[in-house]
Amino acid sequence: MSVQTSIEASAGEIDGAIGRNKVNATTMVQPPTTRQIWAMVLKAWKDGDLDTIRTFVSPDMVILEPDSLPYRGVFKGPDGYARLYRLISDTWEDLVVEQGQVIGGDDEDALVIEYFTSGRSRATGRRLEREPSLALWKFRDGKVISMTPFNFDTVRIREVLA
Template sequence: MSTGQVAPENARAFYGFVENFLGGNVDAALEFIHPDVLAHEPPALPYGGEWKGKDGFRALMEMIGATVEVEATPIGLHDAGDTMIAIFNAKFTSRASGASVEMPVCEVYGFTDGLISNVNVFYKDPCEFAERISGV
């Protein structure tokens, strides 16, 4: 297991991605994404599953943006060498119904060549999210 400080280029990619994604700038957010990225979203979500490559990642970000408005406040950031773990308090508001849900979300980021190459996302209660946002 690797421990230590995140490399400056990895921190730059993480902060650049998060700032641009939450700001709604998909093109700028993609500048910090590795061409072979793999993202994992909980299967219960409307955009759940694996998303591969930059085109897949773009599709994921666009689907998230079309499904919900996201407000996120970071409450913890932990580094372990080539991995960053970010914990957010997040509020998701459905664009279709206006229903909202708040919960902690943990995201684990891996890096290759100073770009985000792997993202694993963990919602505190993905079933509650699906129920409130998707009406499932």
């Protein structure tokens, strides 16, 4: 199962983290901004790139998924992030996560990301179309330390999955 994400708006951020941001005026390497870290982690999630996830996700990172969803619970560190990916992949096929607004500056300790999720339930074959959600991402020392999703309508998601 591959997860598709629409991160076109973040492509420049990824390029900046990889390319333009290598050297500053004093030839010191600049660390990536929080927006660049977020974009790289999202791309790594989409690609199943555990090395990048381990680089930018703190071992203490916590993801809290709502109890009303089948991939409920607390997921810790890069391995928890990868386990959540597998659980979501086992639940949905043809999953597309489109990015909306990103709220927060390059050097903020937190970003709020708007997402729209579409996919087909593996259990029922029913589709979810552009279900809105927000996620609060927090950062410290160049790493993601938490991500908390806020799904708009978990009842609707459960109806599609049940």
